[in-house]
Amino acid sequence: xxxxxxxxxxxxxxxxxxxxxxxxxxxxxxxxxxxxxxxxxxxxxxxxxxxxxxxxxxxxxxxxxxxxxxxxxxxxxxxxxxxxxxxxxxxxxxxxxxxxxxxxxxxxxxxxxxxxxxxxxxxxxxxxxxxxxxxxxxxxxxxxxxxxxxxxxxxxxxxxxxxxxxxxxxxxxxxxxxxxxxxxxxxxxxxxxxxxxxxxxxxxxxxxxxxxxxxxxxxxxxxxxxxxxxxxxxxxxxxxxxxxxxxxxxxxxxxxxxxxxxxxxxxxxxxxxxxxxxxxxxxxxxxxxxxxxxxxxxxxxxxxxxxxxxxxxxxxxxxxxxxxxxxxxxxxxxxxxxxxxxxxxxxxxxxxxxxxxxxxxxxxxxxxxxxxxxxxxxxxxxxxxx
Numbered sequence: 001x002x003x004x005x006x007x008x009x010x011x012x013x014x015x016x017x018x019x020x021x022x023x024x025x026x027x028x029x030x031x032x033x034x035x036x037x038x039x040x041x042x043x044x045x046x047x048x049x050x051x052x053x054x055x056x057x058x059x060x061x062x063x064x065x066x067x068x069x070x071x072x073x074x075x076x077x078x079x080x081x082x083x084x085x086x087x088x089x090x091x092x093x094x095x096x097x098x099x100x101x102x103x104x105x106x107x108x109x110x111x112x113x114x115x116x117x118x119x120x121x122x123x124x125x126x127x128x129x130x131x132x133x134x135x136x137x138x139x140x141x142x143x144x145x146x147x148x149x150x151x152x153x154x155x156x157x158x159x160x161x162x163x164x165x166x167x168x169x170x171x172x173x174x175x176x177x178x179x180x181x182x183x184x185x186x187x188x189x190x191x192x193x194x195x196x197x198x199x200x201x202x203x204x205x206x207x208x209x210x211x212x213x214x215x216x217x218x219x220x221x222x223x224x225x226x227x228x229x230x231x232x233x234x235x236x237x238x239x240x241x242x243x244x245x246x247x248x249x250x251x252x253x254x255x256x257x258x259x260x261x262x263x264x265x266x267x268x269x270x271x272x273x274x275x276x277x278x279x280x281x282x283x284x285x286x287x288x289x290x291x292x293x294x295x296x297x298x299x300x301x302x303x304x305x306x307x308x309x310x311x312x313x314x315x316x317x318x319x320x321x322x323x324x325x326x327x328x329x330x331x332x333x334x335x336x337x338x339x340x341x342x343x344x345x346x347x348x349x350x351x352x353x354x355x356x357x358x359x360x361x362x363x364x365x366x367x368x369x370x371x372x373x374x375x376x377x378x379x380x381x382x383x384x385x386x
Contacts, residue, residue, distance in 0.1 A: 053085055053094050058105030058123075064138050065115045070097055072119055072136070074105045080125055084136065084143070098143050102132045108158035110166050112187050115139075118146065120168055120185075121153045129154050129173045133185070147190050151181055157207035159215050161235055164188070167195060167215055169233070172203040178222035179203065182233070196239045198231050204301075206256035208264055210284055218247060218266050218282075219254040226250040226271060230282070230289075245288040251276055255304035257312050265292060267314055268299040275300050275319055 052071070059074030059081075069087040073080070080103035085094050100119070107122025107130070117136040124130045129152040134143050149168065156171025156179070166185040172178055180201035183192050198217065205220025205227070215233040219226070228250035230243040247266065254269030254276070264282040268275075275298035280289050299317030307313055 050092050050094060054081060054083065056081055060107060060109035060119070062109045062111050062117050064111065064117070066138065068138075070109070070117055070136065070138075072097075072109055072117075073100060073103070073107055073122065079103070080105055086138075096141075097136065098141055100134055100143060101145060102130055102134065104130055106154045108156060108168070110158045110160055112160070112166070113164050114187065116187075118158075118166065118185065118187075120158055120166075121149060121156060121171065123154050128152075147185070147192050149183055150192060150194065151179065151183070153179060155203035157205060157217070159207050159209055161209070161215070162213050163235065165235075167207075167233065167235075169195075169207055169215070169217060170198060170202045170205055170220065175203070176221070176224065177201075178220070180222075196233070198240050199242060200227055200229055200231065202227050202252075204252040206254050206266065208256040208258045210258060210264070211262045212284065216243075216256060216258075216264055216282065218256045218264070219251045219269055221252040226252045226269075243282070243287055243289075245282070247280055247289060248291065249276060249278055249280070253301040253317075255302060255314070257304045257306055259306065259312070260310045265304065265312055267292075267304050267312075268295065268302050268317060270300045274298070 055076045056071070056074035057076075060072050062070045062072070064070055064086075067089065069089075070084060071087070072084045075081055082099040082101075082103050084097035084100065086097040087094050102124055104119070104122035104124050108120045110118050110120070112118060115138060117138075119134045119136070121130050121133070131149040131152040133146050133148055135146045136143050152173045153168070153171035154173075155175070157169050159167045159169070161167055164187060166187075167182060168185065169182045170179050178201035180197040180199070182195035182197060184195045185192050200220075200222055202217070202220030202222040205217055207215055207217045210216055210232075213235060215235075217231045217233070221227065228247040230246055231240045232243060233240050249271045251266075251269030251271045255265075255267045257265045257267075259265055262284055264284070265279060266282070267279045268277065270276060277295040277298045279292035279294065281292040282289050295314065298319050299314070300319070302317030303313075303315050305313045305315075
């Protein structure tokens with residue numbers, strides 16, 4: 001289950017096996033905080049960007065083929081929002097992206113090869129778990145229902161396969177009960193079909209596509225405990241197998257990122273002893289896990305984004321409750337950690353989840369659902385440029 005007393009110490013890290021480099025490009029950050037520059041960056045690399053039209057938490061952000069960012073769902077403290085919005089980094093403006101028919105949060109949003117986006121499941125009004133699926137067409141700026149999931153689910157994952165199909169895995173339709181089932185969506189036929197079921201039911205896990213075309217699922221929570229066993233889905237046989245190796249630390253609310261080497265980096269989460277800073281690396285060739293060191297701070301539900309440099313940007317997440325928060329942008333090299341601290345700064349509470357995407361020279365980090373009993377008092381959006 002998720003810890004209840006979460007506050008956020010927002011820490012920015014770059015993970016790389018080779019060298020420490022300055023982050024270039026644009027970073028769009030929608031959170032109640034002020035962001036400092038990465039180590040080694042020029043002075044004042046952050047400039048103002050236009051704020052979200054409506055504060056929201058529990059939303060998703062999807063980088064479209066046009067380079068714009070689609071923000072969908074979530075709520076503003078007064079309830080779930082139907083409106084979607086789209087950010088254009090070229091003009092630094094937000095515009096309407098229509099409205100969902102089913103208001104939702106804690107859903108998934110997946111960019112299809114066609115450029116359309118499907119939004120799957122999530123938590124709806126009156127705490128209803130949803131099985132509905134809606135599709136956004138950027139060309140017409142409209143939403144429409146497509147075929148529904150067979151099973152209502154939240155806290156699941158959705159992974160685009162090389163075939164163009166979308167694999168939706170696990171989650172829950174009645175937390176803390178976890179689901180082992182998986183479903184496959186075919187955009188060509190607008191149909192869902194059952195995929196093989198995992199051996200371990202889980203939610204709050206992470207999934208990533210491997211170079212082989214298989215999908216790796218790591219971490220999660222199920223059967224009243226956090227999970228160390230890792231499973232691999234093979235689309236060719238529609239079956240799951242257990243990795244011979246397993247995580248050294250059982251965890252949920254972690255990330256999983258496929259590196260250019262084909263290895264997978266798993267970062268953070270919440271383990272049997274509390275919030276985690278540790279990272280682990282999976283080698284598909286040997287089917288083994290090894291330590292990948294530790295972040296400077298623990299984090300639960302951060303995001304991890306592969307950058308063009310081969311580094312992994314880890315942003316946000318929740319940490320144990322504290323009276324103040326310190327921004328610590330860091331670049332983690334192969335053998336050492338170099339950091340520059342801008343603070344300490346007393347900030348509104350940061351929150352468990354952020355979403356981050358990178359394409360070309362644009363990274364987007366948008367929206368953070370707050371822990372129970374906490375709200376975001378203001379929203380600041382900044383963008384970083386060389």
